[in-house]
Amino acid sequence: MPQATSAVPRDGQHPLALRTPWYQCERLNIDRFHPGARAPYIQQYDTTDVAERVVADPRNSLTIPSERRLFQPSRCRFHAVVIEVFCDHEGLPRPNPADEFTVSFAVRRHRELGEQSWMVDGLGGQGWVDVDSDGHPLPDRPITPEEQLDLNDALTEVTVLMWRVPINSALCDAARTRSLWFGLVPTWSRDYGTPFDESIPVKGSVGQHQYDVDSTYEIVCRAMRPGPGRCPPDMYWSGPSDPYLLASLCDEATDAPAPETKPPDPLCSEGQQ
Template structure:
């Protein structure tokens, strides 16, 4: 083996040199490094130029759990709308590419010999990685499991100075919090030993096994496939060697740095033990990466299997859901609504062949009178079909947006999800949010807003309804009247009518000036290479 017995994998040199620095034998040096970027071209533009360059994880990059929160009457602005707060764990969270976040794993390869010589001279090896899932099963009676979950939430809330009702029933997925942080797990176990004696838990490492037909499934590591499944093998992914840079000194060029792209999304699905179709990757599983070195058999021994040396797993992580608000805030999508004036001009010209071409199969056409409202049960009929209609894409979008505007307030009022209004803001013409903020800051109530016709129209515009173009008979009830009539479902007490501060917070949530551009993400430090230090 050319003077050594194999290879070992370590965290890259710049990670070990960051303060506080640690050596190759340190436990922290055994894990590969997960590096984060905010540009899809990060390999070419950043990683290849300088592997030390990457984003530093901040609070948003760690998994959090929402707990109920009752805003105090002294809360200001948007805080009055927050009916939940987040408890943060130490478990890493990786975002989706649509969130403008991309990830690489980086390792450094050494020869397994005294002093761990750098393996830069080896061209006969390849480095790959696997992505594994930690699967936890919890057993025990419902009562101790729920009590344990409640105690956990109370302790976590105390650590972040969050008020949490200890008598409130925790959500079903609170067990994910329990298994999210091993260090917290150990500390909490000491104070809840009696409950833990009644609750059993076991965690298995699962591998994604793929057969010859490309069908995959998660299975406990080391267990054989079932009798109804063909032979399979664990899916792995390639790592590529980072080439030396021009500015590297001679010694630095002997390093063997490798990187791989971390898959944070997959369209693959599988059938679990309960015969349910599940996605391969989701936002509930806890995953980790494990890299390995593979060396083919030498010339003349081609029939022998390759030799493999495994590294330690990476830090565990979860994947953000596609609509994770901490992720979607990083990505802006601009859509311009169809221009009715331009469409009117095109209406006088021959229709082109483009658009959405709808083909109705025979006996598949829905027939109803669209002027009689929503069809009642049994009034609709199935027509002969067989026709073809082409609709301009703009027509579909206009109708869809119309329905959105119509149903948004219905959803908000029906379910009293007032905080949904804090997830949007409008820039209507000729409206001053400062005037409305001052109005409610003076303690004026919604009744006063209703009585002032001009102010009522400005109030509507703040929520996206330009009521001034409507006839007088169609302006009422407006947003002020609707909010004034809202009652709490149990107590029957009006929610907004006597709370000017809460109403002001609702208006402020729609103010475009309230939008805050996220600060640039922090970056990792770039330590100097100790191999290139001047004598």
């Protein structure tokens, strides 16, 4: 599981913790302290107004098929990923509204020997790269620690920006204080692997499409808080989402997805404030 790059509070700020959104925890009968509550939650919709529907009520979505194959927009299936952010401190309190950080997510691809991330260099090269548990690229030959630092700087993981659900969209007072973030899940891309700069000690995935119907994927979310002065930012990662597959453009979404059942709303009770 990716780890936070800093665990030291700065200027009175606690590190951040990314957790499964509260309504999915209710469905699973767990709380945010449970080890299983570290995964982003992928939600399915059958209309194009995904953002509006998440903002209106993030608890409302459609059930994803049991085989966890995400169908394409051409089949009227659209997907969002949702994560909730807390302070990584005793009790996991909610962040101060004045705390400045951004949230994004990355799609990872499973392979027999580990996972891969879609990365780019500074010269137009891009492709799937083997990564370690912290998302750092792994070289295809032995290198020194100094060369590993250079490799980390040479390749950048492609991430997708997430948006915070506006606090005035919540349906009860307690929920209006939550830090809930969502992003649109890509299920298709024109991109394919191209060669990295020759000085970069990774092979990449030249000629392979970014997404295909044979691979298994998962999503990890990242919160990033600017560092003071010229210091690098602090980054905090969620655990991985449930793995999923992608349907082809020709696959018909013949299922009739049922709405997710709204969990009892515990947010307006004293015990869950």
